[in-house]
Amino acid sequence: MDNDYLGFGLGLRIDHFQDVLETRPDIDWFEILSENFMVAGGKPHYYLHAIREHYPMVMHGVSLSIGSTDPIDTDYLKQLKRLADDIEPKWFSDHLCWTSYNHINSHDLLPLPYNEEAINHVVERVKFVQEYIGLTFLLENVSSYLTFTNSEMEEWEFINEIAKRAGCKILLDINNVYVSARNHGFSAKDYLLGIDPEYVQQFHLAGHSDFGDYVIDTHDHDIADPVWELYRFALKRFGQVSTMIERDDHIPPFKDLYAELCIAKKIAEEEFKKYARAN
Amino acid sequence: MPGLTKLQQQFSDYLLSRNDEISACIVDDERLNKHTRLEIYKNAYAIRLKICIETDHPVLGKYLGDKLFETMADDYIKKHPSHCTSLRDYCNDLPGYLDKTEPFTSTPILAEISAFERTMLDAFDAYDDKRATVEDLKSIKANKWPSIKLDFHSSVRVFTANWNSVESWQALKNDHAPPGAIKGTQQHWLVWRGVDLLTQFKSLTNESYIMFNRFESADNYADVCETLLAHVPEDTISELTLKYLFEWLNYGLIKNISIDS
Structure with missing residues (x-):
């Protein structure tokens, strides 16, 4: 078994702490939101350690601001390192975006222009962060709602180039590909075909809110049918990739989220059976 | 065309309602105009901070009632851009704000x-x-x-x-x-x-x-x-x-x- 393949996981959320500990569901791994545990102690820490005893974990952050022109927040990085040393995740990830300028934090995943200047900037920072934490770093494609006039390439070319030059991996969010494709009018399949399989180490699946003219990545709904279809396509393109579902709002009972994960597992089994028959 | 630093400054200014210079750097298309696209980010910024205030201060919200809470949250967000890495700390200045800002200072x-x-x-x-x-x-x-x-x-x-x-x-x-x-x-x-x-x-x-x-x-x-x-x-x-x-x-x-x- 590939050491980078963890199977099917879920985002560990506060609402499910007790369920997970009591029922020990048949889930291969959990992804934690790093910032939720960057506190001194208390309930989050207690449950994190108790659940970690039974499941592999990966760390996923929202505040690294890898694309920001502010200096890297070394306090944040120290906390991230402390957490990584504590729970020993298989890898850590954050978004290909920026969140702060001049130390004012938008707490949002803001887009970058897809050009050489941004590539050079991000590559240097990714190298530093990956070296500092001492684990494989995965960059996630974000949902975006606008394009800068000074973008010089497609998003997938931008992310490939950063992964290649920085020596990091890609966390491919299938829902974000769908959301951005709808918002910008490109083909989601072209996006997936453009991503170099060599760098893809994890998939995210999530729900979104469809406003007709545009789609917002809200993580507050079940996974939509077109995203399931895109997931099938991604499986064909990238093969076996560690997959998890992100749910951040209107969080359903654990059993419902688990059932959604079983759908992902079933789709993967179907696609791999088809592949096996064809070969 | 501005470099990355200037672009981020202009984008940040837009989120904080300081100016809309950034709009000159956004692709306009007939599917969705650039102002609507920018507004998605500006709305998300305000909503996220408002949810943070609601989550951290549910009882204060009840005491104020919906209308006054909205007024307070909108004004706090306007006067207090977040300098925190974590939203956990965003409302640290809220007691001081309520203490010094009308109409809350009279209560x-x-x-x-x-x-x-x-x-x-x-x-x-x-x-x-x-x-x-x-x-x-x-x-x-x-x-x-x-x-x-x-x-x-x-x-x-x-x-x-x-x-x-x-x-x-x-x-x-x-x-x-x-x-x-x-x-x-x-x-x-x-x-x-x-x-x-x-x-x-x-x-x-x-x-x-x-x-x-x-x-x-x-x-x-x-x-x-x-x-x-x-x-x-x-x-x-x-x-x-x-x-x-x-x-x-x-x-x-x-x-x-x-x-x-």
Whole structure:
């Protein structure tokens, strides 16, 4: 078994702490939101350690601001390192975006222009962060709602180039590909075909809110049918990739989220059976 | 075309409603114009911060009512761009804002309620210390008692109220109408995270407040008793101090008992 393949996981959320500990569901791994545990102690820490005893974990952050022109927040990085040393995740990830300028934090995943200047900037920072934490770093494609006039390439070319030059991996969010494709009018399949399989180490699946003219990545709904279809396509393109579902709002009972994960597992089994028959 | 730094400055300015220079750098298309695209980000910025205020200060929200809460949240967000890495800290300035900003400054209990909610949050995720037990105290020989010193659990806080803010918080938390705001005698409340990891609070009597303060200032047991002499009859001091020490140990308030050398 590939050491980078963890199977099917879920985002560990506060609402499910007790369920997970009591029922020990048949889930291969959990992804934690790093910032939720960057506190001194208390309930989050207690449950994190108790659940970690039974499941592999990966760390996923929202505040690294890898694309920001502010200096890297070394306090944040120290906390991230402390957490990584504590729970020993298989890898850590954050978004290909920026969140702060001049130390004012938008707490949002803001887009970058897809050009050489941004590539050079991000590559240097990714190298530093990956070296500092001492684990494989995965960059996630974000949902975006606008394009800068000074973008010089497609998003997938931008992310490939950063992964290649920085020596990091890609966390491919299938829902974000769908959301951005709808918002910008490109083909989601072209996006997936453009991503170099060599760098893809994890998939995210999530729900979104469809406003007709545009789609917002809200993580507050079940996974939509077109995203399931895109997931099938991604499986064909990238093969076996560690997959998890992100749910951040209107969080359903654990059993419902688990059932959604079983759908992902079933789709993967179907696609791999088809592949096996064809070969 | 601006470089990356300038682009981020302009984008940030747009989110903070300072100017819309960034719009010149956004691709316009007939599917969705660039202003609508930018507004998606600006709305998300405000909504995210508002949700943070609602989540951290649910009882303050109830006290204010929906309309006034909206006014307060909008103004706080406008005057307080986030400088925090974590949203956990975004409302740290809220008590000070309510204390100094009209129309909230004329209702001082609001600042106190928000400060109480922040104290509870601080206790919730404070550092995990070990907790001393009653047995630890009992194991100390009688001749060493005067030298006893206490270290309190990292979650322990004292909240001082000049108004009936905690009583109002309790009423609203239980979906009851709060009592009218009354400025009374200063009341001290002990706030901490219990052994069950839940945040708790309890009012402090005058003597227990003095005793807590003295121990927290690194006084030993003999010094604490000496201070209490000015407030309670001498023959009640042993019983009183023992009562509080056992209570604090049972609540998990004490991290460590040491002997002053």
